[in-house]
Amino acid sequence: MSVVSRHYVLAAGGTGGHLIPAFALAAELDRRGHHVALVTDERGAAIPGKPDFLPAHVLPAGRIEGRNPLGWLRGLGAILEGRRMALRLFESFEPSAVVGFGGYPALPALLAATAAKIPSVIHEQNAVLGRVNRFLAGRVDAIATAYREVDRLDPKLAGKVHLVGNPVRDEVLTLRDQPYPPFTEDGLLRVLVTGGSQGARVLSEVVPDGLSMLQPALRGRLQVIQQCRAEDIEAVRQRYATHGIPAELATYFEDMAERLADSHLFIGRAGASTIAELTAVGRPAILVPLPIATDDHQAANTREIVAAGGARAIRQERFTAVELAKQIQAMAQHPHSLANAAHAAWNCGYPKAASDLADLVESFGAAPLMDVIRLGGEAPAASGNEAFARGGAA
Structure with missing residues (x-):
C-alpha cells in the first residue's frame, strides 16, 4: 500500500x-x-x-x-x-x-x-x-x-x-493493557497525589491530615507519593512524619506514568490531560476541580468519570480532611471496591x-x-x- x-x-x-x-x-x-x-x-x-x-x-x-x-x-x-x-x-x-x-x-x-x-x-x-x-x-x-x-x-x-x-502520551497509552495492581485486605494502599505541574497548595494542606483520619487498619497500609510546590514540601514532609505515614515527596516526577501505573488511588485536580490519563490507564480517583478554572471546566470534566463510578469529585470549598477521609474510606473499604472503580474509569477511556x-x-x-x-x-x-x-x- x-x-x-x-x-x-x-x-x-x-x-x-x-x-x-x-x-x-x-x-x-x-x-x-x-x-x-x-x-x-x-x-x-x-x-x-x-x-x-x-x-x-x-x-x-x-x-x-x-x-x-x-x-x-x-x-x-x-x-x-x-x-x-x-x-x-x-x-x-x-x-x-x-x-x-x-x-x-x-x-x-x-x-x-x-x-x-x-x-x-x-x-x-x-x-x-x-x-x-x-x-x-x-x-x-x-x-x-x-x-x-x-x-x-x-x-x-x-x-x-x-x-x-x-489523545495521551504514548508512554501512558502503553499501560492500558496492564492489570490494576492487586489490592488485598492486608496489602499496601498506594496513593498518588498531584496538583498539576507545580502541585496544588490545598492538596498539601488537606491530604496528609485526611489520610491520618483513616481507620487504623487502612492508615497502617498507606504508601503515599505526592507532588508538592517547592515552598510547601518541607512542611508536608513534617506533617506526614508527625502522622507516621510513609510518603515520597518531590516537586516533579519524571516517571509520572509509571507512578500512576503502580498506584491504587489518585488524588488531584481534574484537568483534561489528567482525566484522559486516568481513564487511559484505569485508575480510580478523588478529584478536586480547580475553582478558578475558566467556565468551571474542571468540574464539567469530572461528570463522565463520576457518573460511571470511576471517581468521586469534591468541590474545593468542601475539600476538608474529614471529607477526604470519608470518601477514601468509602472507596477502599473492600478490596474489590477500588478495583471496580478502576474498571469503571478504564471504560471511560478513548x-x-x-x-x-x-x-x-x-x-x-x-x-x-x-x-x-x-x-x-x-x-x-x-x-x-x-x-x-x-x-x-x-
Missing part, C-alpha cells in the same frame, strides 16, 4: 493541556508518513515533551479582554500580525489542513487557514468549549471533542462534531483518540487521485465534507 505524504499544521496554546494532545497527534501523523509543523507561543515552543521531528513556529498571540481599549488594540494588533505570519508559513508549507487545540496562540493560525481556504479542525480537550474554540467553531470544517457532552457548544453545529477522546483524530484530519485535503494511490487502486475515499455528511471518522 502506497503512502501519500501530506503537510499538516497543528496550532496550540503554550500549556500542557493544549500541547500534550497536539504532540500525540503529531506523533501519529508522523508515523503515517506526513510532515507536521507546530504553531504556538514562546512558552509552548520550550515545553518539555515536544517530539524532535516537530518544528515549532512562534507567532504573536494577543488577547482581547478586559476593559482597557488600548489593551484591545494591542491584542488585535498581535492577532493580525500572527495571522500574517501564519499565511506566509502556509504559502511555503502548503498544509492540507490546520488543526487547532485551543488557547490564544492557536487563534491567528486558524484565522489564516480560513482566509486561505485551507480545511481546518479544532479539538476541544475539556467538557466546556474554550473561548478560542468557541469563537472558531462556526468557521472550521470539523469539531473534535473529548466528551460526549460539551457545554457552550452551539447545538446548530452538531453536524460537524466528532467524538474522538483526548485509547484510539490519536488515531481517530488523525483519521478525521486525513479526511481533508486529499485529491481523489491521491486517495487512489494511497489505497492501492481501490475506489477513492470520500472527501472531508462528504465524510462529515455521513458521520465521518467519529
